[in-house]
Amino acid sequence: MNRLNRLFQNKKEPLLSIYFTAGYPHLDSTLDIAEAVEKAGADFIEIGFPYSDPLADGPVIQNSSHMALQNGMNLKVLFQQLKDLRKRISIPVLLMGYVNPLLQYGVKNFCDSCAAVGVDGVIVPDLPMYEYENLYKDNFIQNNLSNIFLVTPQTSEERIRKIDELSNGFIYLLSSSSTTGKNLTVSNEADAYFSRIRGMQLKNPTMIGFGISDIKSFNKAAEYTRGAIVGSAFVKFLDTENALERIPEFIRSIRP
Amino acid sequence: MNREFIKSSVKWGVNNEGYFGDFGGAYIPEMLYPNVEELRKRYLDIIYEPGFQDEFQMLLRDYVGRPSPLFHAERLSAKYGTTLYLKREDLNHTGAHKINNTIGQILLAERLGKKRIIAETGAGQHGVATATVCALKGLECVVYMGEVDIARQAPNVARMKMMGAKVVPATSGSKTLKDATNEAMRDWINNPVDTHYIIGSVVGPHPYPDMVSRFQSIISEETKIQLKERTGSENPDIVMACVGGGSNAMGMFYHFLDDEDVRLIAVEAAGLGVNSGESAATTALGKEGVLHGSRSLLMQTEDGQVVEPYSISAGLDYPGIGPQHAHLFKENRGEYVSVTDEEAMIAGRLCAELEGIIPAIESAHALAHLEKMVFTGKESVVICLSGRGDKDLDTYMKYFNL
Numbered sequence: 001m002n003r004l005n006r007l008f009q010n011k012k013e014p015l016l017s018i019y020f021t022a023g024y025p026h027l028d029s030t031l032d033i034a035e036a037v038e039k040a041g042a043d044f045i046e047i048g049f050p051y052s053d054p055l056a057d058g059p060v061i062q063n064s065s066h067m068a069l070q071n072g073m074n075l076k077v078l079f080q081q082l083k084d085l086r087k088r089i090s091i092p093v094l095l096m097g098y099v100n101p102l103l104q105y106g107v108k109n110f111c112d113s114c115a116a117v118g119v120d121g122v123i124v125p126d127l128p129m130y131e132y133e134n135l136y137k138d139n140f141i142q143n144n145l146s147n148i149f150l151v152t153p154q155t156s157e158e159r160i161r162k163i164d165e166l167s168n169g170f171i172y173l174l175s176s177s178s179t180t181g182k183n184l185t186v187s188n189e190a191d192a193y194f195s196r197i198r199g200m201q202l203k204n205p206t207m208i209g210f211g212i213s214d215i216k217s218f219n220k221a222a223e224y225t226r227g228a229i230v231g232s233a234f235v236k237f238l239d240t241e242n243a244l245e246r247i248p249e250f251i252r253s254i255r256p
Numbered sequence: 257m258n259r260e261f262i263k264s265s266v267k268w269g270v271n272n273e274g275y276f277g278d279f280g281g282a283y284i285p286e287m288l289y290p291n292v293e294e295l296r297k298r299y300l301d302i303i304y305e306p307g308f309q310d311e312f313q314m315l316l317r318d319y320v321g322r323p324s325p326l327f328h329a330e331r332l333s334a335k336y337g338t339t340l341y342l343k344r345e346d347l348n349h350t351g352a353h354k355i356n357n358t359i360g361q362i363l364l365a366e367r368l369g370k371k372r373i374i375a376e377t378g379a380g381q382h383g384v385a386t387a388t389v390c391a392l393k394g395l396e397c398v399v400y401m402g403e404v405d406i407a408r409q410a411p412n413v414a415r416m417k418m419m420g421a422k423v424v425p426a427t428s429g430s431k432t433l434k435d436a437t438n439e440a441m442r443d444w445i446n447n448p449v450d451t452h453y454i455i456g457s458v459v460g461p462h463p464y465p466d467m468v469s470r471f472q473s474i475i476s477e478e479t480k481i482q483l484k485e486r487t488g489s490e491n492p493d494i495v496m497a498c499v500g501g502g503s504n505a506m507g508m509f510y511h512f513l514d515d516e517d518v519r520l521i522a523v524e525a526a527g528l529g530v531n532s533g534e535s536a537a538t539t540a541l542g543k544e545g546v547l548h549g550s551r552s553l554l555m556q557t558e559d560g561q562v563v564e565p566y567s568i569s570a571g572l573d574y575p576g577i578g579p580q581h582a583h584l585f586k587e588n589r590g591e592y593v594s595v596t597d598e599e600a601m602i603a604g605r606l607c608a609e610l611e612g613i614i615p616a617i618e619s620a621h622a623l624a625h626l627e628k629m630v631f632t633g634k635e636s637v638v639i640c641l642s643g644r645g646d647k648d649l650d651t652y653m654k655y656f657n658l
Contacts, residue, residue, distance in 0.1 A: 052561040053434065053547065055441045056285040062428055074559035099283055100546045104560035125285035126546065130273065150286035154448050159289075177287045177448040 002120040002144050003092040004169045007043060008205045008226065015227030016218070016255045017207065018234050019046040019096065021064035022081070023073025025238055030081050031088055036244055038091050040251040045089070046123065046229065049078055049097035056125050058181030060232040075105045079113045086118040094148065096123040111139040121146030121169050133166060146170075152177045153193040157200065164202045171204050173197060173225060175211040181232035183211050194224035218254045230254055262303065262470040262477075268513040268580070268589065274462025277587060279553075279579035282461035283546045287445040291453075292549075294368065296463045302367050303360070303470065315359050316474060319392070320349045324475075326482035326638070331610040332623075338631040341492070342613070342641045343479055345504065352616065352643030353472060353504045354385035358454055360471030362389040365452035372396045372451045376426075376440040378405055378433035378500075379570035380412025381616075381643060382456030387421035397421040400439040402432035405570060412647060430564045433574055437548050457501025458578030461549030465506075465578050472507025479638055480511055487636065496521040497640040498621040499592070500536070500572035502581045504642035509590070519591065522581065523622045525567035526594035536565035537594040538577040539585050552579040568597040568651065569617040571643070595624040601655050603627070604645060616643035617651060 007015070018037045022030045034045050050065035050073055057065070078095075085093065095114065102110050102124060114122065122145055127136070132147060140147050146169025151160055154177055163171060175190060176182070197206060208221035209229035221228035237243055237250050264270065274280050274296070282292055302308055316322040325344045333340040345353035358375075365373060373395050377383030383399040390397035399416055403425040406413055416423050429435040437455075444453045458465040458472075480490040495512055497505035499522040512518045527535035535541060542553035547562060555563040555575040565575045577585075584590035595603075604620030607613055615623065619642045626637075645652065652658065 052429065053438055055438045055548075056287060056445065058442075059428075066429075069561060074561075076559065098546075100554075100556070100562075101560035103545060104543075104556065104558065126283045126549070128281060128283055131281065131283075152287050152290070152448070154290035155286060156290075174287065178446050179287075179442045182446075 002146060004044065004094070004120040004146050007092055008170060011043065014218070014222035014255070015043040015207065016251070017044045017046055017227070017229040018042045019048060019229060019231035020235055020238065021048040021050055021061065021068050022078045023050065023068035023071045024064040024235070025067065027071040027073060027077070028081070030078070031084070032244060033238070034093070035088050036247040038089055040248040042091070042251060043227070044092040044094065046094045046096045046231070049073070049075055049095060049101060051098040051101055054098060056179055058179040058232060060181045060236050064235045075101055075110070079117060082117040082119070092120040093118070094121040094123055095119055099124050099127045107136045108139045111143045111145055114145055115143035119145070121148055123148040123172065125150055129162065129166065137166070148172050150174055151197070153189070160197070160200065160202070164204055167204045169204065170226065171202065171206045172229070173206050173208045175208055178210060180210055183213060183217070198224055212254070215254060215256060262473050264466070264470070265513040268584065270462065270466040276465070276580045276583035278544070279551050279582040280462055280465060281551050282549060283551060284461045284549045285445070287448065288441065288461070291444060291448060292461050298368065299364060299463050299467050302364055308363055308367065311363055312360060316356065320355055320359065321347065322474065323478040323482070324348055326479060326486070329611050332607065332626070335610065336626050336629070336631060337633050339636040341483070341636070341638045343475060343508065343638055345475065345640060345642050346613070346615065346619070346644035350381070350385050350388050351646060352381045352385070353475060353507060353640070354382045354456060355388065356474055356507065357456065357468050357471040357503060358382070358385040358389045361452070361454045362393050362395070365395070365454070366393060368452060370450060370452035372398070372447065373454055374398045374400065374440050374443050374451055375454045375456060376400045376433065376436040377456065378402070378436070378573060379647060380405070380409040380416070381571060381647070383421070383423070384412050384415045386454050386456070387416040387419040390421060391419040398443065399423050400426050400436040400443070402426045402430070402436045404431040405433070405436070409570065409647070433570070434562065441548070457503040458506045458580060459501040459548055459550060459576060465550065465580055468503055469506040469510060469580060472503050473510035475504065475507035475640060476509065476511035479508070483638070491515050491518050492636040492638045494519045494521060494635060494637045496523065496622050496625065496637065498523045498572060498618050498642060499577060499581060500525070500574045500618065501576065502578040504640050506578060506580060508638070508640040509584070513589070516589070520584065520589065521591045521593060521625065523625045524592060524594040525569055525572035525600070525621055526596045527566040527568070529596055530594055534566040536567040536572055536574060538575065539592040540594060542577070547576045550579045552582040553577050553585070569600065569621065571616070571618040572621065593625055593628070595621050599624040599627065601652070604652065605656060613641070614645035615641055616645050617648045619643055
C-alpha cells in the first residue's frame with residue numbers, strides 16, 4: 001500500500017491530478033510547481049521526464065519536453081532534484097515518460113531511485129504489457145510502485161481485464177484515441193465507452209485523462225470515474241505570466 | 257494456401273513474440289495497440305491468400321516491371337578483380353526498391369478495409385511509391401515529410417502532389433525523417449479506425465519489420481533464379497547493400513540468410529566520418545534502445561535522447577536500424593561497415609563513368625565499399641542497386657561542379 005492506494009481508499013470526492021514536465025519552464029521549477037500544485041489542492045501529481053521523440057504527445061507537451069531537454073533535464077538531474085521531494089510534498093507523486101530514457105537509466109535502477117525519493121507510481125505509455133510482465137514487474141513490486149496502464153475506447157474487454165489484473169493503482173482511461181492536448185468531446189460514443197468500463201466492475205479505480213481542461217470536462221469525467229488528470233491545459237498555463245503564483249486560480253478553473 | 261510463399265527463416269526470422277533475438281517487439285502506446293494488433297493478427301493470413309499472391313505478383317510484373325535485371329557489370333568487375341552483378345532495383349517503376357513494399361501494403365490495406373493511407377518519407381522515394389499505389393487503388397494519401405526535406409527534395413514533392421497525395425510538413429524536432437515518422441504515428445493515433453500506415457522500411461513495431469522484409473524479399477528471390485540461370489549456382493559468395501533503416505538490404509539478404517556460406521555485407525552511411533559527430537553509422541555508434549516502436553540499435557545520448565544523424569544521402573539519414581539487422585549484426589551473421597559521403601560520391605560517379613548507370617547516392621554507398629575489399633578474383637558479388645540517381649542530380653552537380 002503506497003500513498004496512491006491510500007488516497008483512492010480514503011478520499012471519496014472526485015480526484016484531480018495535475019501533469020507537468022520536469023525542467024519546464026526552467027530547469028529548477030520542478031519542485032516549486034509541485035509544491036504550489038499541492039497547496040492549491042490537487043490530489044496527486046504526475047511529473048513528466050522528457051524524451052526527444054514523444055510520439056503520443058500533441059504540440060504543447062512536445063514543446064515542454066523539448067524545452068526541458070534544452071534546459072538540461074534528464075533522469076539523473078530529476079532524481080537529484082527529487083531528493084527533497086518528501087520534505088516538501090506529501091501527496092502522491094507519479095513519474096511519466098517514454099521507455100527509452102528509462103532503459104538507458106536501467107529499469108531496476110529507475111525503480112530503486114523512485115523508491116528512494118518517495119515516488120509512488122510510474123506511467124510509461126510505450127512500455128508494452130508483455131515486457132512489463134515478463135521482465136520488469138518484480139522491480140516495480142519490490143519498490144512498492146504502482147504501474148499505471150492506459151486504456152482507449154478501442155481497447156478490447158479481454159485486454160482491459162488483463163490490464164486490471166496487472167495494475168495496482170488506477171487505470172488511466174483516455175477520453176478518446178488521440179495524442180495529448182485535444183478537447184474532451186462529450187459524445188454519445190464517449191458516454192457509452194465510459195459506461196461500459198464502469199459496468200465492468202474492475203478491481204482498480206479509474207481516472208480519465210487527455211482532453212480535460214475546464215469544469216465541464218472535469219465534472220463529466222467525475223460522473224463516470226474517480227476523477228481526472230489535467231496535462232496539456234496546465235502546461236500551456238505555465239507559459240503565462242506569473243503562472244506559479246496563479247496556480248490556485250488554475251485549479252479553481254477545473255475544480256472550484 | 258501456399259505457405260511456401262515468402263517463407264521466413266526459422267533461424268533468423270521473427271519469433272512468436274515479434275522478436276529477432278533481443279530486438280524487435282512492439283513498444284507502442286495503447287492508442288496504437290488496436291491498429292498494430294489487427295495487423296499482427298491478420299498480415300500472414302492475408303498474404304497467404306491465393307488472391308493476394310496473384311494480384312501482388314501481377315502488379316510486380318505488369319506495373320513495377322519485375323523481374324528487375326541482374327546485370328553483370330564487366331568494367332567495374334575488371335577494376336576490382338571480381339565478378340560483380342548489380343541487382344537493378346533502380347529500373348523499377350518510380351525508380352527504387354520502395355515500390356515492392358508499397359504494392360504489398362496497399363493490397364493488405366484494401367483487404368483490411370482501410371480507406372485512408374498515411375506514410376512518412378525522407379528523400380521522398382517512399383512517399384512517391386506510396387502516392388503511386390494510392391493513385392492506382394484510388395485511396396486517400398497523406399505523406400508526412402520533414403520541412404527541411406521538403407525544401408531539398410522539391411521534385412519528389414511535386415511527384416506526390418501530381419498523383420493526388422497531400423504532403424504535410426513535419427515541423428517538430430529536426431524536421432527530417434525521424435520527425436516525419438513521429439508525425440505519421442501521431443496521425444495514426446488520432447485516426448484509429450479507417451487509416452493504414454505504410455511504413456517504408458524494416459523498422460517500427462512488430463509486425464512491420466517482418467512484413468516489409470517479406471515484401472522486399474522478391475529482390476533475393478529473383479537474384480537466386482537469375483544467378484542459377486547465369487552461373488549454374490544460385491548463391492554468390494558475397495551479397496551487399498546499403499542500410500539506413502535497411503529495407504533494400506533485408507530484401508537482398510532475405511533468401512540468403514540460411515545459406516551461411518554467403519557473406520552478407522551491409523554498408524551504413526558514415527557521413528563526414530564515423531567519429532566526426534556528423535554520421536549515421538548506427539551499428540558503430542548506436543546502443544540498444546527503443547525508437548519508433550521497436551527495440552534495436554539506436555544513436556542516442558547517455559540518457560536515452562535520440563541523436564540527430566547526418567548523411568549526404570537523405571535515405572540513409574536515420575538514427576536507427578531495423579531490429580532484424582541489429583540481430584544479424586549482434587550474432588555476426590552480417591558484416592556491418594560504413595563509408596563516408598566522399599567515398600560514396602566518388603563511387604557513384606565511377607559507376608556512371610564505367611557502366612553508364614547513375615546510382616542513387618544511397619546505393620553508391622554499397623558500391624563504395626568495393627574499394628576496401630580484397631578479392632582473389634574468384635569471388636562473385638551481388639550488389640543491390642536500390643535506386644536511380646535522377647533524384648540526386650542536384651547533389652552530384654554541386655559536389656562535382658558539373
